[in-house]
Amino acid sequence: RKEVEQDPGPFNVPEGATVAFNCTYSNSASQSFFWYRQDCRKEPKLLMSVYSSGNEDGRFTAQLNRASQYISLLIRDSKLSDSATYLCGRNTGFQKLVFGTGTRLLVSP
Amino acid sequence: NAGVTQTPKFQVLKTGQSMTLQCAQDMNHEYMSWYRQDPGMGLRLIHYSVGAGITDQGEVPNGYNVSRSTTEDFPLRLLSAAPSQTSVYFCASNARGGTDTQYFGPGTRLTVL
Numbered sequence: 001r002k003e004v005e006q007d008p009g010p011f012n013v014p015e016g017a018t019v020a021f022n023c024t025y026s027n028s029a030s031q032s033f034f035w036y037r038q039d040c041r042k043e044p045k046l047l048m049s050v051y052s053s054g055n056e057d058g059r060f061t062a063q064l065n066r067a068s069q070y071i072s073l074l075i076r077d078s079k080l081s082d083s084a085t086y087l088c089g090r091n092t093g094f095q096k097l098v099f100g101t102g103t104r105l106l107v108s109p
Numbered sequence: 110n111a112g113v114t115q116t117p118k119f120q121v122l123k124t125g126q127s128m129t130l131q132c133a134q135d136m137n138h139e140y141m142s143w144y145r146q147d148p149g150m151g152l153r154l155i156h157y158s159v160g161a162g163i164t165d166q167g168e169v170p171n172g173y174n175v176s177r178s179t180t181e182d183f184p185l186r187l188l189s190a191a192p193s194q195t196s197v198y199f200c201a202s203n204a205r206g207g208t209d210t211q212y213f214g215p216g217t218r219l220t221v222l
């Protein structure tokens with residue numbers, strides 16, 4: 001089983017919709033978690049870290065559920081510009097970041 | 110600041126050839142990493158470095174060598190290219206402390222024939 005698993009999608013949603021992705025992990029000792037965004041043929045960029053208490057940044061909300069070993073990303077009021085691949089992952093400490101395969105989101109007019 | 114730069118952007122090799130992918134960062138970051146990204150596999154860590162003179166293996170190190178003689182540069186060497194090494198290679202750096210904020214370079218698209 002992969003350390004971090006994501007539904008590859010694509011998730012097709014209309015503008016203005018709310019969409020949520022989940023990401024499961026297998027190592028209960030994982031220290032911290034994060035979401036990266038990757039546009040087509042571009043490098044990944046950090047979207048947000050995921051804290052135990054959950055965190056929100058504008059239209060984006062990230063949650064961590066340690067008991068069930070998953071993290072989630074909620075996007076409200078989707079924009080066309082949100083179309084991208086979203087990578088979840090965990091930071092094992094000392095540089096080792098482990099990524100999922102990514103979930104592709106397509107927002108249509 | 111240029112951030113993380115990688116050269117070349119594209120490369121085509123024949124099986125058995127060797128080459129070096131260049132990576133440089135101007136943010137004075139202690140940590141640097143190399144990843145490869147393949148369809149359906151996500152980003153996989155090849156090698157990483159926690160400072161000049163210190164490197165270690167990641168998840169998929171076979172067929173690759175690295176060295177870190179300066180803080181700024183972290184080249185990745187393919188010793189004898191194989192078709193299985195066809196991939197997109199990303200270099201990344203981050204500041205000391207295990208922060209999640211890794212800054213990625215624009216990537217090198219490598220094809221091995």
